[in-house]
Amino acid sequence: xTRAAKAVGASQPAxxxxxxxxERELKVDLLIxxxxxxxxxxxxxxxxxxxxxxxxxxxxxxxRKALEFTQDxxxxxxxxTTHTYARYVLGAIVKEFVQQYPRVKxxxxxxxxxxxxxxxxxxxxxxxxxxRPIGQDDPLIFLPCQTLTRSLFxxxxxxLLKERKLTPAKIAAHPLITLDTQTEGGITVISALExxxxxxxxxxxxxxxxxxxxxxxxxxxxxxxxxVAYDPDRDHTLRxxxxxxxxxxxxxxIMFHSGKHITGAMFDFIGKFAxxxxxxxxxTATRHSAADMDAPPTTPxx
Numbered sequence: 001x002t003r004a005a006k007a008v009g010a011s012q013p014a015x016x017x018x019x020x021x022x023e024r025e026l027k028v029d030l031l032i033x034x035x036x037x038x039x040x041x042x043x044x045x046x047x048x049x050x051x052x053x054x055x056x057x058x059x060x061x062x063x064r065k066a067l068e069f070t071q072d073x074x075x076x077x078x079x080x081t082t083h084t085y086a087r088y089v090l091g092a093i094v095k096e097f098v099q100q101y102p103r104v105k106x107x108x109x110x111x112x113x114x115x116x117x118x119x120x121x122x123x124x125x126x127x128x129x130x131x132r133p134i135g136q137d138d139p140l141i142f143l144p145c146q147t148l149t150r151s152l153f154x155x156x157x158x159x160l161l162k163e164r165k166l167t168p169a170k171i172a173a174h175p176l177i178t179l180d181t182q183t184e185g186g187i188t189v190i191s192a193l194e195x196x197x198x199x200x201x202x203x204x205x206x207x208x209x210x211x212x213x214x215x216x217x218x219x220x221x222x223x224x225x226x227x228v229a230y231d232p233d234r235d236h237t238l239r240x241x242x243x244x245x246x247x248x249x250x251x252x253x254i255m256f257h258s259g260k261h262i263t264g265a266m267f268d269f270i271g272k273f274a275x276x277x278x279x280x281x282x283x284t285a286t287r288h289s290a291a292d293m294d295a296p297p298t299t300p301x302x
Contacts, residue, residue, distance in 0.1 A: 168196035175221035
């Protein structure tokens, strides 16, 4: 109650009164109260709060639609992504977008894929760009993009550079620096090695490619990372070997909330990252997703 009152600039008794009035109007208790303390939401409260979230989202959509007509577009666009995409993939796109939309405040939020999806799902970000997070679907729409492959990063002079053909066993024989297994990059590498019957010697787990490369440069181990993370102008002491045949690729996903109004600036940003997703293609994908969510669940044949 205290946090809610502070958020809306009201007194705590005023918030309590409004909630009581809402419960009286709906004829149902929304909060579990014991001894003048709130212990959570009732079942009805949990159901109703989802409708409240929808109302608030539509209110925000109205504001964004009005801004498009009155102020030539968005005033803010929040893009959530991972460090690797922000550092190695989005640079030219961000530069072009900022030049095209000088009145739009572009914000990049960086995190692991599960965080990216959560930010988009809760409205903390307008667009997400990352590998597909594990176990996250509704209420997001995913637009798959161009496949990215992986390479082995090793220090210059590393013995694996002399191998004519790399195998999972040869890679697993060396100390390994991996991305965190909560990320697609981490779980993909570890799973591939284990599925090949190898026991990788993981000496360090990190959450972004630049940190992994730093420790590879220090000689602490080797790493399998997205090939786009190699920067020939900066990674002078590193060498890479294509291992696309040993490790599954990543398919970057553009994600946005199924209930969000897509502004012109959002369409343009998505189109710069993935030209195949123009306005017509995005609107088609959105309609198909809405139809799938509205369809009744199917039951297996007897």
